[in-house]
Amino acid sequence: MLKERNLRMTRQRQVILEELRATDQHPSADALHERVKKKLPRISLGTVYRNLEILTELGEIRTIALAGSLKRFDGIPQNHYHMRCMRCDRLVDAPMDVVDSLERVLQEKTEFRILSHQLEFTGICPDCQALLDDNA
Ligand SMILES: [Zn+2]
Numbered sequence: 001m002l003k004e005r006n007l008r009m010t011r012q013r014q015v016i017l018e019e020l021r022a023t024d025q026h027p028s029a030d031a032l033h034e035r036v037k038k039k040l041p042r043i044s045l046g047t048v049y050r051n052l053e054i055l056t057e058l059g060e061i062r063t064i065a066l067a068g069s070l071k072r073f074d075g076i077p078q079n080h081y082h083m084r085c086m087r088c089d090r091l092v093d094a095p096m097d098v099v100d101s102l103e104r105v106l107q108e109k110t111e112f113r114i115l116s117h118q119l120e121f122t123g124i125c126p127d128c129q130a131l132l133d134d135n136a
C-alpha cells in the first residue's frame with residue numbers, strides 16, 4: 001500500500017520534471033500545473049508545488065525567487081544567469097558563462113566563504129521594445 005503510493009508520487013514527480021525540462025520559459029507553479037494537467041488531469045496545484053520543492057531539495061531543478069515576484073522554476077540545475085523583462089515578466093537564460101572570478105574577488109575582500117551566486121539582469125525584451133515603439 002505504502003509502496004504503491006510512493007511509486008505514484010515518483011511517477012508524478014517524474015512527469016513534473018519532464019514537463020519543466022521540456023520548456024525554457026521558467027514557468028511559475030501555476031503555469032507548470034497547466035502543462036502537467038495535460039498528462040495527469042487530476043493533479044492539484046498543491047501537489048505540483050510540493051514536488052517542485054522536493055525536486056529543488058534534490059538538486060534536480062532550481063527555484064528562482066526574487067523579492068516581489070512570483071517564484072519561477074528552472075529545469076537546469078547548473079548555475080547560469082537570467083534576463084528578466086520588467087514589462088511581460090519573461091525570464092530567459094543569459095547567453096554567457098558564469099563568472100567564477102566574482103566569487104573569488106568577493107571572498108578575497110570579505111570574511112565570507114562564498115558557496116554560490118545568482119545573477120539576474122533586468123530590462124525590456126525585444127517584443128516589448130517593439131510594442132513601446134509602436135505606441136510612440
Ligand atoms: Zn517583455
Ligand SMILES: [Zn+2]
Nearest residue numbers: 074076092093
Ligand atoms: Zn534558466
